[in-house]
Amino acid sequence: xxxxxxARVAVLGAGMHAWGKWGRPFAEYGLAAARDALDDxxxxxxxxxxxxxxxxxxxxxxxxxxxxTFAQALGWxxxxxxxxxxxxxxxxxxxxxARAQILAGLCDVALVVGADTTPKGFFAPVGGERKDDPxxxxxxxxxxxxxxxxxxxxxxxxxxxxxxxxxxxxVKVKNARHGLANPKARYxxxxxxxxxxxxxxxxxxxxxxxxxxTSDGGAALVLSSMDFARRRAxxxxxxxxxxxxxxxxxxxxxxxxEMPNFATDSAAAVEPAPGFRPSIAAAAYxxxxxxxxxxxxxxxxxxxxxxxxDWYEDIGLCGExxxxxxLRDGVTALGGRVPVNPSGGLSCFGEAIPAQAIAQVxxxxxxxxGSATGxxxxxxxxxxxxNQGLFGHGSSVLLRR
Amino acid sequence: xxxxxxPAVEGWFTTGxxxxxxxxxxxxxxxxxxxxxxxxxxxxxxxxxxxxSFETVPLSTRGRIWSYTDARYQPPDPYVAAxxxxxxxxxxxxxAAEKLVVMGQMVGGVTVDDLTVGDEVELVVDTLYAEGxxxxxxxxxxxxxxGPVTPGWEG
Numbered sequence: 001x002x003x004x005x006x007a008r009v010a011v012l013g014a015g016m017h018a019w020g021k022w023g024r025p026f027a028e029y030g031l032a033a034a035r036d037a038l039d040d041x042x043x044x045x046x047x048x049x050x051x052x053x054x055x056x057x058x059x060x061x062x063x064x065x066x067x068x069t070f071a072q073a074l075g076w077x078x079x080x081x082x083x084x085x086x087x088x089x090x091x092x093x094x095x096x097x098a099r100a101q102i103l104a105g106l107c108d109v110a111l112v113v114g115a116d117t118t119p120k121g122f123f124a125p126v127g128g129e130r131k132d133d134p135x136x137x138x139x140x141x142x143x144x145x146x147x148x149x150x151x152x153x154x155x156x157x158x159x160x161x162x163x164x165x166x167x168x169x170x171v172k173v174k175n176a177r178h179g180l181a182n183p184k185a186r187y188x189x190x191x192x193x194x195x196x197x198x199x200x201x202x203x204x205x206x207x208x209x210x211x212x213x214t215s216d217g218g219a220a221l222v223l224s225s226m227d228f229a230r231r232r233a234x235x236x237x238x239x240x241x242x243x244x245x246x247x248x249x250x251x252x253x254x255x256x257x258e259m260p261n262f263a264t265d266s267a268a269a270v271e272p273a274p275g276f277r278p279s280i281a282a283a284a285y286x287x288x289x290x291x292x293x294x295x296x297x298x299x300x301x302x303x304x305x306x307x308x309x310d311w312y313e314d315i316g317l318c319g320e321x322x323x324x325x326x327l328r329d330g331v332t333a334l335g336g337r338v339p340v341n342p343s344g345g346l347s348c349f350g351e352a353i354p355a356q357a358i359a360q361v362x363x364x365x366x367x368x369x370g371s372a373t374g375x376x377x378x379x380x381x382x383x384x385x386x387n388q389g390l391f392g393h394g395s396s397v398l399l400r401r
Numbered sequence: 402x403x404x405x406x407x408p409a410v411e412g413w414f415t416t417g418x419x420x421x422x423x424x425x426x427x428x429x430x431x432x433x434x435x436x437x438x439x440x441x442x443x444x445x446x447x448x449x450x451x452x453x454s455f456e457t458v459p460l461s462t463r464g465r466i467w468s469y470t471d472a473r474y475q476p477p478d479p480y481v482a483a484x485x486x487x488x489x490x491x492x493x494x495x496x497a498a499e500k501l502v503v504m505g506q507m508v509g510g511v512t513v514d515d516l517t518v519g520d521e522v523e524l525v526v527d528t529l530y531a532e533g534x535x536x537x538x539x540x541x542x543x544x545x546x547x548g549p550v551t552p553g554w555e556g
Contacts, residue, residue: 124477131410136479141410141529141539142506143476144491151470152493159468159518203470204513252446253435257467257493257502265446266436267500 013041029218054114087389091357115218179344181374215350292316
């Protein structure tokens with residue numbers, strides 16, 4: 001498979017509706033984020049030649065056809081749309097679709113939008129009696145919520161690498177501090193280790209303050225061809241490019257139990273494959289021809305505080321079992337060598353599923369432009385995002401300025 | 402009056418009431434020997450195997466804990482919780498012969514303080530919830546060496 005000579009696309013605009021629990025229809029958040037991104041790009045809605053929507057499955061039919069829903073909200077112009085669902089990775093797949101359209105020369109300017117309105121409490125499966133749906137069955141037969149899976153990984157880290165409850169709490173403390181000045185974050189409050197460890201245990205060893213909430217929110221990007229961006233160059237804002245997008249799936253046999261499954265693959269006939277999570281960013285690095293040593297900052301999916309430590313290793317910031325040391329040495333805090341989740345991460349945002357992978361990219365764009373007020377990673381040149389959606393969806397975007 | 406015992410899901414496990422003991426029912430691919438749980442009937446997950454022939458097999462009834470946790474808060478519907486809610490433990494258990502990890506609740510009365518990664522556990526069948534005159538059954542894990550925690554699991 002030949003790599004395109006220049007597989008970059010330009011990010012002309014990034015926009016977000018603040019995360020929260022606003023209780024409004026998701027399309028309103030997407031619309032606000034889209035207008036924000038278009039303003040940021042200095043473009044109008046009629047300049048958009050393609051709309052790529054990331055779907056939400058808890059908001060009825062408009063959620064399943066999110067691309068069309070956003071296009072209608074902006075006003076039908078005849079623009080082609082697509083709508084994709086890939087669980088937590090939906091936003092990255094929406095970016096991948098827009099990028100492919102641009103790289104194929106089918107359009108110059110594409111708008112990517114994702115937004116969600118979420119119910120309170122644990123994520124539950126979609127309603128109805130669905131005995132052939134593993135996502136329904138895991139709740140029914142096991143009472144296995146999303147934090148169940150996060151907790152299995154966390155306990156495993158403690159057993160294999162000597163991670164402590166205090167390490168997990170320190171991740172939360174770090175991210176809470178990062179998000180303090182982020183106007184788009186839902187939670188902007190400093191916490192102490194004692195407060196984290198004093199919060200109720202939800203799924204041992206994970207506590208309430210260490211598990212990501214469900215949020216309302218919306219995020220959008222305006223992407224363009226490099227030619228289009230060059231023709232418009234000349235402003236004072238540095239041009240940020242998307243250099244790689246990874247949407248890989250696992251390789252059989254996957255030896256890690258993944259949400260919403262009851263069991264792993266069997267390795268009885270074939271030796272276990274390298275892990276799925278490490279393959280996600282690796283594919284992005286390979287596309288861009290750079291490595292983790294080039295990264296200035298990362299936005300990773302901290303569904304739990306403990307999971308952030310897994311990501312340090314999975315995106316190559318350190319070797320297996322070394323994440324706790326990286327955290328304890330302050331390497332991943334603002335001011336450290338490679339800050340992780342300078343936005344505050346899911347810890348400060350909560351999860352708005354189809355918007356989240358897009359929001360990760362928005363933060364990288366602002367960091368690379370040097371406009372992330374109050375949380376700026378000084379001199380950032382390369383940023384990577386990483387995320388995993390259930391049912392085997394990898395997501396990683398590599399950006400550069 | 403005795404409750405009627407009904408599996409909460411069809412075809413995923415045997416209750417062992419015929420004296421053979423309970424077991425999870427998985428599939429074994431006739432082409433490459435890959436196991437799957439729940440059983441596959443249409444395709445093999447091995448990308449290099451095109452077999453469409455599978456035999457249903459009981460899986461190992463003992464394994465070692467890969468990881469574990471608990472559920473301190475009541476899971477949402479469609480979980481049918483006891484009233485009042487009683488927290489329970491869950492374990493992901495590694496089966497050596499099948500080389501796979503399978504999840505299950507731990508039997509009642511077990512707390513996370515009783516568990517360690519690597520502990521040996523065995524499969525039992527236990528009531529998941531009761532509704533009307535039926536006890537709906539599911540597989541659970543029990544520490545090896547523990548007495549019968551819930552009556553009737555052996556049928």
